[in-house]
Amino acid sequence: MTKAELIDDCLFCKIIRGEIPSYTVFENDDVKAFLDISQVNEGHVLMVPKKHLTNFFDYSAEDASRFMQCVPEIAKAIKASDPRIQAMNITSNNGEIAGQVVMHSHIHFIPRWEGxxxxxxxxxxxxxxxxxxxxxxxDRIKAQF
Structure with a gap:
């Protein structure tokens, strides 16, 4: 991805460009994964595409392929990092009504353990x-394909 595919006033685009520091756990040409500042549970990571996409409604098939292929690798690394982790919520809020706060697509990896x-x-x-x-x-949904 190129810097031309980012926008000026987006928090996550600024993190991708290095204008705002982050605790980066993984990065390649297509994605950046870093600790969520909220840390719902220890090890809570956000994965963002290095192309500004508002949410999954903006994705092309190619975008999804390039971005989503990193999910298993990141999830496994987070799980392996802490013996307490037994499970993980992997979620994305798409749109303000669904709880999306930063309007740059992202996936939350929230480690889970008993109690x-x-x-x-x-x-x-x-x-x-x-x-x-x-x-x-x-039938209503099928008709859209």
Missing amino acids: DGIKFFTRNNADQYDEKKYQEVC
Whole structure:
């Protein structure tokens, strides 16, 4: 990636350019991975593409291939770094309503271990769906391919 593919006022573009310091754990031509300043759990890492992409809705197939291929390697390195790590949340918030704060695509690697106190909440709405409703939703999405 080239510096021309970055933008001036983006926090993560500034980190990629070295204008803001980071604790970089991995870097190649396509991605940079560094410690998240919040450290939800010790070893919390962010992986960002070195091309400014707002979120996954902006990705081409080539962007995804170049960026996503690094996920397993980074996850394995984080897990191997601390014997407490038993699992990991690998997440991305895409868009402000989904909780994205920095509008430069990024993936969170949040190490997890028994008793770490982190709670991720979801809800189960299965009781609001029947076969017809599931099929309607499925067909609506399938039609977009």
